[in-house]
Amino acid sequence: MRRTGVQKLLRDHARTFALTLTLLPRSMREPLGIAYLLARASDTVADAAGIPHEHRLALLEELESLLDAGDPRPWNPGTGVEGMVSTTEVELLDSLPAILATLESLADRDVILILWRIILQGQLFDLRRFHPGAGPLTAKELEFYCGLVAGVVGTTWTLLIAKHAPQALLLPQSDMQKLAMDYGKGLQLVNILRDRAEDRALGRRYVEESDLPEMLDLARKWLRSGNLYLSGLRPGRILMASALPLDLAVLTLSEVKRFPDKARVRIPRRKVRSVLFKGLAYLGLPRPFNPAS
Numbered sequence: 001m002r003r004t005g006v007q008k009l010l011r012d013h014a015r016t017f018a019l020t021l022t023l024l025p026r027s028m029r030e031p032l033g034i035a036y037l038l039a040r041a042s043d044t045v046a047d048a049a050g051i052p053h054e055h056r057l058a059l060l061e062e063l064e065s066l067l068d069a070g071d072p073r074p075w076n077p078g079t080g081v082e083g084m085v086s087t088t089e090v091e092l093l094d095s096l097p098a099i100l101a102t103l104e105s106l107a108d109r110d111v112i113l114i115l116w117r118i119i120l121q122g123q124l125f126d127l128r129r130f131h132p133g134a135g136p137l138t139a140k141e142l143e144f145y146c147g148l149v150a151g152v153v154g155t156t157w158t159l160l161i162a163k164h165a166p167q168a169l170l171l172p173q174s175d176m177q178k179l180a181m182d183y184g185k186g187l188q189l190v191n192i193l194r195d196r197a198e199d200r201a202l203g204r205r206y207v208e209e210s211d212l213p214e215m216l217d218l219a220r221k222w223l224r225s226g227n228l229y230l231s232g233l234r235p236g237r238i239l240m241a242s243a244l245p246l247d248l249a250v251l252t253l254s255e256v257k258r259f260p261d262k263a264r265v266r267i268p269r270r271k272v273r274s275v276l277f278k279g280l281a282y283l284g285l286p287r288p289f290n291p292a293s
Helices: 003-014 015-022 026-047 053-069 087-094 096-104 109-129 140-166 173-194 196-201 210-233 237-258 268-285
Strands: none
Touching: 003 026, 003 087, 003 096, 015 237, 026 053, 026 087, 026 096, 026 109, 026 140, 053 109, 087 096, 087 237, 087 268, 096 109, 109 140, 140 173, 173 196, 173 210, 173 237, 210 237, 237 268
């Protein structure tokens, strides 16, 4: 798949993340963009209410077997699901052969496949755990799930920084990966709290309404690791890209607290723009102060 094809898919399926990628060094953009699209594809299958539960589970278990064998290219979940998912989701699923062919040419192929395998574990856990009539997750299950689908993204992000722009790290990689795990879990918990009404309608009870104050505190605790993570990065594009999700998560968490009964809170565009403008100063730093430009 040509680079422009990947960029189009990212614009269609992840506008904020596509913007984040443009801030990173070129060598990191393609592997992380591919990783996002792969995870989004399997997540599309996992969340497709129009596809029978057992069929979704079978499709993801097939992918699990292929990943365990080291070659996911034969996976073709788009066959026979037309009308069960949206047109843009069909486009993403139909693009998988080209996305996977591009992945084969990347030096970071194995890292991305390991990341996808772990995220898939979380997606399978989700499908298996939330059978009809299932109760809410326990605190241990919630942390386990957040770590699989988001914490590992933080650790892989850090691994790629250490490989492609090691000068951007101010702390040891091992310390940064620990902080990145909690940072990722915090971002996922914010998403869960934001989407909890929609998830309940789908039979997924990640948290109880009565536990909302406790969950808000837990999200803040994990996001504090995000602040520490950012303090371990040199000023520059990588810092800006790493900070953007935290800034948006803090705004979202504030809205959830202010409007706990709202079906789904949304951040006003003016606030999103202010977050973006706040980090623009990093882009103009001279190269000695922005080695990851």
